[in-house]
Amino acid sequence: MGGGAELTVAEPIxxxxGVVRLDRATMTYLGVKPGDYVTVVGELLSxxxxxxxVEEPLPEDEGKAIIRLAADKMLEGGFVEGMRVIVYKSWLKTLMTSLIERHKKVPIKAPKIIPREETTASQVNRAEGKPHTPLRSKRSPIT
Incomplete structure (x- = not known):
């Protein structure tokens, strides 16, 4: 994964x-593919x-070092045609995706439940010939 790519904003399609269109060389440099997210920022003091x-580029845009932002994203970010921008791979979406992949729920088969009557202490005591003793309170007797 490279650093940021410096591009010029072109006319929106x-x-x-909600998308940007990058040429394949820029996508390779940034380490993104169509469907991934990028962060676009203006240059200094912007x-x-x-x-x-990210979406697929137009065939005529290959090798021109331009970015085509959707009109809604241009308005949202305050971009204008001809503006120089820096594009980075979005680390937040990448982090969320990797955490989701890492913590996918794994189906676990539940163990066979042992019937209650086989495990009660009173039955064990009866089998050994011991009398059943109820639990006693730990409180001291009132005198």
């Missing part, structure tokens, strides 16, 4: 919602910041 899902 009509119909895209408040622009957004997280979005």
């Amino acid at each position: 009509k119909g895209d919602v 408040y622009a910041h957004v997280k979005a899902r």
Whole structure:
């Protein structure tokens, strides 16, 4: 996984919602694939910041070092066309995915339940010939 990739914001594609489109070289550099999440931030002294899902690039965008943000993400993050941005692999989504994978529920077969009458202490005492003694209170007698 590389560091951040510096790209230029291009015109959004009509119909895209909540996604960014990166060329394959950038996806390889960042270590992401379509469906993963990236964080897009503006360069120095910019408040622009957004997280979005990666989608396949347009064929004509290959090798141009551009990013196509969906119109809703451009508004959400405060991006404009021609703006220089830095794109990082989103660590939070990666962390959540790895934790979910690590802690998947494993089905466990329950053991056979032993019937109660086989395990009661009174039956064991009767079998050994001992009298049944009830539990006594630990309180001292009142005098």
